[in-house]
Amino acid sequence: MTPCIIAIAGPSGSGKSLFAQTLVQAVRQAIPGLSLSVIAEDAYYRDQSSLPPAQREQVNYDHPDALEQALLCEHLKALRAGRPVAVPVYDYARHTRSPQTREVAPAPVILVEGILLLADPDLRGLFDIRFYVDTPLDLCLLRRIERDMATRGRTLESITRQYEQSVRPMYHEFIRPSARHADMVITGGGRNSVAVDVVRRLVQTHAQGDGSR
């Protein structure tokens, strides 16, 4: 079966990861044993181990150039062709890649979540279905503050500085405009149970072999 590759795009803190996790649980409950693979676009942030830590902090991580999108494209093509890939593992606290990689196996359904998935024409052309999680930017920032202080080793000062310097301007330049390439816009993120159910049904239709895509 040709895999169905699904993009879940949207701003940082909009709930993309939570949506993907909730969807995986819903699909596994509906079809026990169905294999789904999840890939985060963040894993493809460029390796910066050669830069001193202070310099890494200054990088604009919300600009497409911060990501190795060609490698993500290559991996999605390999998965579509039925080959496993070695996905990089990213360390947010050190702003660089870990030495390890994570093997992702080909699967009937592949979910990819990330801020810039729909901004690049080559990349967005590789998805069968494209979603955009639309959450007000003030809520995204509040969630990001809590999450980044709890799990990404950040201070409130560093989060607000980065937000003003790059997160907000890049949202307006690249992320928000990319929403027009989405097939569906999801409000409420991972807690929108109606959206999770609709997407779960789409995935189930595909996995049971009567999907048209």
Ligand SMILES: Nc1ncnc2c1ncn2[C@@H]1O[C@H](COP(=O)(O)OP(=O)(O)O)[C@@H](O)[C@H]1O
């Ligand atoms: N609808 C929601 N209501 C409340 N908190 C949420 C909601 N969606 C996500 N969160 C929380 O906000 C934070 C950011 O969500 P996450 O899914 O990591 O966003 P993204 O992947 O888009 O950056 C996480 O701590 C998550 O648990």
Ligand SMILES: Nc1ccn([C@@H]2O[C@H](COP(=O)(O)O)[C@@H](O)[C@H]2O)c(=O)n1
């Ligand atoms: N070293 C890095 C790399 C990325 N970021 C931020 O991550 C955001 C994207 O990830 P989400 O899970 O929040 O969608 C993006 O806005 C980058 O600013 C970072 O802070 N440090």
